[in-house]
Amino acid sequence: MRILDFRSDTVTRPSPEMRAAMAAAEVGDDVLDRDPLMDELQCRVADLLGKEAGIWTPTGCMANLIALMLHLRPGDRFLAPAQAHVLGSELGTGAWLAGGMPEALPWEGGPGRITPMQVWRAAGNPGPYDALRTTLLCLENTHHFAGGACLTAAEHHALVEQAQAKGLKVHLDGARLWHAAAALGASLEALAWGADTVSVCLSKGLGAPMGSVLCGTRDTVAQARRVRKMLGGGVGQGGVVAAAGLVALDYLPRLPEDHAKARRLAKGLRAMGFTVPEPQTNILLVPVPDAPAAVSILEEAKVRVLPVGGALRFITHRDLSGADIAAALARIQPITDRLVTTWEGSRPMV
Numbered sequence: 025m026r027i028l029d030f031r032s033d034t035v036t037r038p039s040p041e042m043r044a045a046m047a048a049a050e051v052g053d054d055v056l057d058r059d060p061l062m063d064e065l066q067c068r069v070a071d072l073l074g075k076e077a078g079i080w081t082p083t084g085c086m087a088n089l090i091a092l093m094l095h096l097r098p099g100d101r102f103l104a105p106a107q108a109h110v111l112g113s114e115l116g117t118g119a120w121l122a123g124g125m126p127e128a129l130p131w132e133g134g135p136g137r138i139t140p141m142q143v144w145r146a147a148g149n150p151g152p153y154d155a156l157r158t159t160l161l162c163l164e165n166t167h168h169f170a171g172g173a174c175l176t177a178a179e180h181h182a183l184v185e186q187a188q189a190k191g192l193k194v195h196l197d198g199a200r201l202w203h204a205a206a207a208l209g210a211s212l213e214a215l216a217w218g219a220d221t222v223s224v225c226l227s228k229g230l231g232a233p234m235g236s237v238l239c240g241t242r243d244t245v246a247q248a249r250r251v252r253k254m255l256g257g258g259v260g261q262g263g264v265v266a267a268a269g270l271v272a273l274d275y276l277p278r279l280p281e282d283h284a285k286a287r288r289l290a291k292g293l294r295a296m297g298f299t300v301p302e303p304q305t306n307i308l309l310v311p312v313p314d315a316p317a318a319v320s321i322l323e324e325a326k327v328r329v330l331p332v333g334g335a336l337r338f339i340t341h342r343d344l345s346g347a348d349i350a351a352a353l354a355r356i357q358p359i360t361d362r363l364v365t366t367w368e369g370s371r372p373m374v
């Protein structure tokens with residue numbers, strides 16, 4: 025029985041077309057001077073986001089870190105919605121490498137969402153010389169740990185305007201901005217409006233084996249190139265991975281299919297008695313009494329998920345078909361009781 029892997033949308037394998045494009049890639053040397061496919065990919069993504077330029081990075085974490093290193097100085101504070109990836113899932117690099125003091129803003133605007141009033145309050149006013157200065161707002165769309173919740177273009181616009189009015193820079197972690205655009209029927213450009221830097225991932229849901237692009241002004245991207253080198257993120261024959269990124273962009277029109285799969289899964293699980301919020305995109309958080317124990321039970325049934333807080337995280341993606349969703353539900357049905365009743369209590373961390 026094949027394992028149905030819902031752990032992440034990063035588990036997808038390069039498609040045959042992608043592998044063929046990688047094998048045939050025309051390459052230069054992106055560290056010495058330029059690589060033609062890297063340039064093409066960076067321009068394509070920057071155009072999609074309505075920004076002047078872009079720079080490829082191997083990971084989303086590196087793209088976010090470069091942005092934070094460009095925007096922050098020691099003694100600065102940055103704001104982000106609670107549970108943002110830059111706060112809790114990047115090993116605190118925003119603080120210890122970029123030198124910013126993080127401040128998590130509670131979700132007063134709905135799941136994963138903050139309000140302009142919160143930004144206004146948290147930005148405060150310049151204090152005495154020994155006070156932290158709030159200089160940056162980090163947004164995340166979709167918000168991963170809020171179950172892929174989307175910020176609408178209007179919400180994004182209002183937050184950016186408020187940040188700008190308070191003199192803050194804005195970085196948007198748009199690892200899954202594509203998913204928000206697909207779910208909202210909004211343009212990527214509208215969802216990236218006004219942000220000084222935006223990072224997007226080609227490896228999440230779109231099928232590339234690796235790669236993100238950080239976009240901003242030409243000048244910002246020139247500085248980002250230096251920081252990427254400092255972090256060891258320059259690659260020579262980058263065309264091989266840029267070719268994968270270009271093919272990955274072809275999947276954008278199909279993202280609604282993955283969102284539909286998540287909704288189907290949610291509906292099926294609800295019918296079995298689970299409490300499941302309606303997913304806006306491809307991430308589904310299913311609360312259970314003991315998530316680590318439930319993960320092991322599901323693993324026996326060859327359904328692979330991750331525990332996130334008190335929930336099971338299912339992420340749908342291109343390598344899981346509609347039939348796979350039906351198969352997953354069929355495998356879960358007979359073990360539902362165990363999933364909703366098992367409580368093994370505290371266990372040692374491994």
Ligand SMILES: Cc1ncc(COP(=O)(O)O)c(C=O)c1O
Pocket residue numbers: 082083084085086088109110164166168197199200225227236
């Ligand atoms: C919202 C968000 N930002 C950034 C990242 C980091 O991306 P990477 O794993 O490519 O470093 C992730 C990864 O899941 C993410 O969900």
